[in-house]
Amino acid sequence: MFFPEGQVRVFLYGRPVSMRLSFDGLYALARHVMHQDPLSGNLFAFINRRATQIRVLYFDL
Template sequence: MFFPEGQVRVHLYGQPVDMRKSFTGLYALARHGLQQDPLSGHLFAFINRRASQMKVLYWDRTGFCIWAKKLESGRFLSDWRQVASREMDYTGLKLMLEGIEPKRIRTRYVSLRPTHLPSAP
């Protein structure tokens, strides 16, 4: 299924998840662990302890769907201590699926406005 990127919210679960969980287990984590409604149409991403597997749960108006990805090498996350449950955009999820972990957000351009105006003589 394709999503309009600006309208999709992705909720990342900030703790390791047992990848044997399926629809009901992931639904419960989204409902009680993230305090979100899984029927909202948003995406819910779950990662295992080794950070080599990810499952994404979403509701598509007819039922639940799960995407699963298992990496042959590498990890989705570099350190679990820096991960917290959070909301991210669809682009961030796509980057994470490709192996790019966004560390922090930086603005590309810095405003060069003066901090104070010189006084007139």
Template sequence: MFYPESQVRVWLYNRPTDMRKSYDGLSALVRNKLEEDPLSGQLFVFINRKQTQCKVLYFDRSGYCIWSKRLEQGQFHAHAGEAHKKRLEWTDLKLILEGIDTRSVQQYKRYKHQQSGYTTEA
């Protein structure tokens, strides 16, 4: 399923995860460790100790889905610091999945349209 980039939230779990976990195990991690609702439709990213495997758990309208990726060479470069979870932008997730180290990427401030609370009348 395609997600609109601006509407989906992405959370990175910053602890090594056993990649043998599937739907129930990962949703339990979301509920207990990340303290988020796994049924919310948000994306939850898990990476193993060697940083060679990644799983993304989300819930669509009919059930849980898991995206999984295993690298043949290299590692995923996700740096969340000391926190158990880190909020990622959709772009950050795409960079991590492509193998780009997000610490070396320089991000510039962009204009973001603020929604106003008024309407214009003719």
């Protein structure tokens, strides 16, 4: 997947999250805790407690 340079921002959530969260749960974290709009086309990255997995939330409009 290629993104136009300078138009996509990556937000990394600063605390570990449970990888059992659904995409709705990650959406809620991005919306209410990070105070960002998940539908903006930006990338939202979340890591697990051991930092062995990453989950990226992205909505293509």
